[in-house]
Amino acid sequence: MTTTPVLPTAGAAVQPRGGPLTGAGALAKLALRRDRIMLPAWLYVVIIGVSSNAYAFVKLYQTTSDRAALVASGESNPALLFLYGRLNGDSVGSLTAWRYGVWGALFAALMSVFLVVRHTRGDEEAGRLELIGSARVGRQAPLVSAIAVAAGANVVLTAVLCLVLPLLGLPVAGSAALSLAIGTCGLAFTGVSVTAAQLTAGARSARGLAIGVLGVAFLARAVGDAAGANGPSWLTWVLPLGWTEMVRPFAGERWWVLALPLALFAAGSWLAFALAARRDHGAGLFPDRPGRPGAPAALRGPFALAVRLQWGSLAGWAAGFAVTWAVSGAAGKGIAQLVGTSGALKEEFTRLGGQSAIVNAYLSALMLLAGIVAAAYGVSAVLRLHAEETAGRADPVLAGSVGRVRWGLSHVLVAVGGTAVLLVVAGVATGLGYGLSVAGAGGETARMLGAAIAQLPAALVIVGVAALAAGALPDACVAVGWTAVGLAVLLNIFGQALQLSHWVLDVSPFTHAPRLPGGTADVAALAWLCVIGVALCALGLAALRRRDIG
Amino acid sequence: MGNAIEATGLVKRFGKTTALDGLDLTVRTGEVHAFLGPNGAGKTTTIRILLGLLRKDAGKVALLGGDPWRDATALHGRLAYVPGDVTLWPSLTGGEIIDLLARLRGDGVELARRKELIERFDLDPSKKARAYSKGNRQKVALIAALASDAELLIFDEPTAGLDPLMEAAFRDCVNSERRGGRTVLLSSHILAEAEALADRVTIIRAGRAVETGTLAEMRHLTRTTLDAELAEPVAIDAVPGVHDAVIEGSRLRCEVDNAVLNEVLRRLTAAGVRTLTCRPPTLEELFLRHYADQSQDAERVRVTPAP
Numbered sequence: 001m002t003t004t005p006v007l008p009t010a011g012a013a014v015q016p017r018g019g020p021l022t023g024a025g026a027l028a029k030l031a032l033r034r035d036r037i038m039l040p041a042w043l044y045v046v047i048i049g050v051s052s053n054a055y056a057f058v059k060l061y062q063t064t065s066d067r068a069a070l071v072a073s074g075e076s077n078p079a080l081l082f083l084y085g086r087l088n089g090d091s092v093g094s095l096t097a098w099r100y101g102v103w104g105a106l107f108a109a110l111m112s113v114f115l116v117v118r119h120t121r122g123d124e125e126a127g128r129l130e131l132i133g134s135a136r137v138g139r140q141a142p143l144v145s146a147i148a149v150a151a152g153a154n155v156v157l158t159a160v161l162c163l164v165l166p167l168l169g170l171p172v173a174g175s176a177a178l179s180l181a182i183g184t185c186g187l188a189f190t191g192v193s194v195t196a197a198q199l200t201a202g203a204r205s206a207r208g209l210a211i212g213v214l215g216v217a218f219l220a221r222a223v224g225d226a227a228g229a230n231g232p233s234w235l236t237w238v239l240p241l242g243w244t245e246m247v248r249p250f251a252g253e254r255w256w257v258l259a260l261p262l263a264l265f266a267a268g269s270w271l272a273f274a275l276a277a278r279r280d281h282g283a284g285l286f287p288d289r290p291g292r293p294g295a296p297a298a299l300r301g302p303f304a305l306a307v308r309l310q311w312g313s314l315a316g317w318a319a320g321f322a323v324t325w326a327v328s329g330a331a332g333k334g335i336a337q338l339v340g341t342s343g344a345l346k347e348e349f350t351r352l353g354g355q356s357a358i359v360n361a362y363l364s365a366l367m368l369l370a371g372i373v374a375a376a377y378g379v380s381a382v383l384r385l386h387a388e389e390t391a392g393r394a395d396p397v398l399a400g401s402v403g404r405v406r407w408g409l410s411h412v413l414v415a416v417g418g419t420a421v422l423l424v425v426a427g428v429a430t431g432l433g434y435g436l437s438v439a440g441a442g443g444e445t446a447r448m449l450g451a452a453i454a455q456l457p458a459a460l461v462i463v464g465v466a467a468l469a470a471g472a473l474p475d476a477c478v479a480v481g482w483t484a485v486g487l488a489v490l491l492n493i494f495g496q497a498l499q500l501s502h503w504v505l506d507v508s509p510f511t512h513a514p515r516l517p518g519g520t521a522d523v524a525a526l527a528w529l530c531v532i533g534v535a536l537c538a539l540g541l542a543a544l545r546r547r548d549i550g
Numbered sequence: 551m552g553n554a555i556e557a558t559g560l561v562k563r564f565g566k567t568t569a570l571d572g573l574d575l576t577v578r579t580g581e582v583h584a585f586l587g588p589n590g591a592g593k594t595t596t597i598r599i600l601l602g603l604l605r606k607d608a609g610k611v612a613l614l615g616g617d618p619w620r621d622a623t624a625l626h627g628r629l630a631y632v633p634g635d636v637t638l639w640p641s642l643t644g645g646e647i648i649d650l651l652a653r654l655r656g657d658g659v660e661l662a663r664r665k666e667l668i669e670r671f672d673l674d675p676s677k678k679a680r681a682y683s684k685g686n687r688q689k690v691a692l693i694a695a696l697a698s699d700a701e702l703l704i705f706d707e708p709t710a711g712l713d714p715l716m717e718a719a720f721r722d723c724v725n726s727e728r729r730g731g732r733t734v735l736l737s738s739h740i741l742a743e744a745e746a747l748a749d750r751v752t753i754i755r756a757g758r759a760v761e762t763g764t765l766a767e768m769r770h771l772t773r774t775t776l777d778a779e780l781a782e783p784v785a786i787d788a789v790p791g792v793h794d795a796v797i798e799g800s801r802l803r804c805e806v807d808n809a810v811l812n813e814v815l816r817r818l819t820a821a822g823v824r825t826l827t828c829r830p831p832t833l834e835e836l837f838l839r840h841y842a843d844q845s846q847d848a849e850r851v852r853v854t855p856a857p
Contacts, residue, residue, distance in 0.1 A: 125640075125680075201680065202640065202680075288677075288678045288680065288681055290643075290674075290676040290677060290678075291642075291643035291646070291676055291677075291678055292643055292645060292646055292676065293643065293645040293675040293676040294645045294646065294648075294649050294675070295642075295645065295646040295647075295648075295649035295650050295653075296646075299646060299649070299650055299653075300650070300653040301653065301654065302654070305639075305650060305654075308642070309639060309641070312641070391637050392633065392635060392637040393637050393638070393639060395598075395601075395603060395631075395633055396631070396633065396651055396654075396691070397654055398601070398602075398603060398622075398626075399601050399603075399626055399629075399631040399633075400626055400651060400654030400655045400656070401623055401624070401626045401627035401654065401655050401656040402623065402626070402654050403622070403623040404622075546605075547605070548603065548604045548605055549598075549603040549604070550598070550603060550604075
């Protein structure tokens with residue numbers, strides 16, 4: 001290969017006589033052209049995210065004594081184990097791999113899901129693949145080009161990280177292992193999403209399915225890691241994000257583990273080709289059943305329509321929340337037991353604040369995560385406004401006797417209400433999961449419900465940012481909304497370890513949300529967050545009134 | 551009440567491009583008004599301003615006596631709209647969407663009328679919208695509009711995608727709406743459709759109305775096509791106002807400005823007429839002339855600098 005990042009299969013797929021792959025090269029070029037902003041942005045975010053944090057770690061934690069506190073908490077604090085994974089070794093490299101390995105892999109996987117679905121089911125649903133399929137293009141060419149683009153992106157990601165991390169002063173072998181662990185996770189989810197795109201009839205549900213698998217993968221490894229030696233630690237071995245840890249970068253690399261994600265990539269791609277060869281264009285695995293010939297009495301007005309349109313996705317999110325936070329809550333029991341067994345750990349825990357403090361720290365980390373993920377749902381639900389508008393489906397509603405504010409508000413309400421529902425689900429599920437395992441389900445459920453709802457005002461601010469963007473900056477609203485979520489992740493999940501100044505951390509609304517259970521709730525701060533969130537939504541709706549639609 | 555739609559000097563710019571450049575449009579209450587122009591002339595932009603979806607940059611516009619931007623919600627209860635490119639919610643069925651659109655306008659749908667239209671347009675209302683073809687999506691929007699009791703119907707290229715049978719059904723429906731006293735604004739580039747349905751026509755080009763009036767008025771301004779078999783050849787092409795004359799022996803075919811029609815007929819009868827067909831120009835011919843003129847203008851502009 002040359003030094004410039006050339007996609008391996010792109011040029012090679014063009015065959016003179018016209019096989020099933022004819023035109024794949026041209027399609028891959030088209031995909032790269034369409035993604036000329038999105039793809040570099042994704043690569044930039046993942047590469048800069050991992051390497052800038054690695055740089056900060058190298059600077060901040062030079063000596064063993066600098067690292068001691070972080071290493072101690074990394075080895076024993078279940079909340080950290082849950083969020084980041086297991087810490088292997090005590091070198092700077094180990095710390096970097098611990099903090100950013102799983103999350104880097106998570107983002108590489110998200111990038112792959114979005115890329116693949118956009119160029120397969122997304123184009124098919126929009127009718128663009130039909131036009132392409134009528135040209136001299138092989139049956140499997142769109143699939144091949146989508147896989148090639150996503151695989152190429154992960155290859156570039158791996159290669160750049162491989163070059164950058166040693167330059168920051170990390171060992172070469174470990175850097176290579178970490179980069180490969182992240183890149184192969186992206187490849188594994190290329191395989192997952194390419195199959196998901198064959199199963200569902202819509203791009204939205206294909207993305208949902210693939211991201212659902214990603215959620216399960218995160219959960220499996222999180223529970224496996226946090227459960228301790230006596231718990232189900234084998235769970236970490238089951239799915240891709242856990243494999244990223246099991247490569248053990250900077251701590252006796254286990255290179256053979258890289259074969260697991262590669263095998264998943266190969267299996268997923270093979271399955272997708274097999275499914276694609278069997279189904280009709282535009283069809284999913286299950287044919288559409290006929291529906292009602294008339295609308296139910298309740299479907300009368302923009303709010304009912306917004307609920308109807310968003311109901312399915314909210315139900316999916318809620319189911320995911322219920323399982324994730326119930327299982328995570330139940331894992332809290334293992335933590336309580338862990339404290340009792342090991343003398344050395346006991347000492348460490350006492351230093352951190354004793355058993356109840358440790359369990360509370362774990363539970364409040366779960367609630368923070370619930371808040372941020374619920375905010376992500378809220379952003380996706382608010383952005384439905386923009387999707388409806390660009391697809392031309394806002395016109396028939398607004399050409400009815402429906403004001404713009406009412407139309408906009410209907411989706412904002414669904415987004416805010418859905419975010420609240422998800423937080424309630426997370427609180428109840430955690431409370432039941434933890435409470436049933438330690439006895440005291442009633443009290444724990446009430447406590448965790450309160451802790452979860454305390455995250456709502458902060459999530460409301462993030463949703464408000466997206467609502468303001470959808471009203472005032474329709475062209476940029478997708479980027480603005482997701483940047484807000486990304487900033488919350490960056491500041492509240494990685495911010496403290498990076499020793500960022502309080503001024504920077506204060507930007508995120510989640511910095512001002514109470515750390516419950518265990519902390520104290522600052523009512524004034526919560527009220528301010530509510531006021532800001534509502535004001536942002538109102539500004540967005542006001543802006544929507546003043547501009548051109550479509 | 552006078553005019554359902556009254557727009558003067560409408561201007562709309564999108565960045566550097568000017569979509570509407572001082573457009574005038576008057577639609578009288580109770581008439582079927584055809585709004586004709588090629589793709590990109592500004593028909594849809596005009597309609598979107600009338601619906602209050604876009605904000606005008608200059609000019610005056612009144613819709614059903616109100617301001618389409620300020621009073622949008624109230625006015626929309628009195629009109630029904632069929633967009634040119636109908637996109638529907640893929641997970642809802644056609645029947646659900648018909649009912650929903652009626653309810654969004656503020657009134658329910660009359661069941662008998664709904665049923666009749668669904669049969670007339672041969673639509674399966676229990677299918678999910680994602681399974682509909684372009685024509686079927688169009689039918690959903692048409693049925694929803696026609697089943698309403700709106701005073702004003704706005705159709706943006708309504709028959710694009712319909713088969714000829716459905717096109718005929720659409721024409722029948724519009725004709726019966728006219729008899730029912732409803733006002734219709736019909737944007738189209740299908741001239742036969744406008745010719746069959748419209749009381750008055752506005753032709754728009756590059757964001758300006760270039761001609762407006764009844765078809766009869768427009769034809770008055772233009773030419774008549776003559777096809778004659780004569781006893782002896784006549785050198786008719788020498789007469790000013792005669793165009794495109796083709797003389798093949800005793801057969802003559804030409805287009806004549808209406809101003810000189812009398813003179814031409816006098817000369818023909820002098821020569822002895824065996825057969826004669828005279829017909830007004832089709833809208834097609836009117837239209838072609840407008841755009842032919844435009845391209846000739848453009849050519850002239852290009853040629854002028856050369857001596």
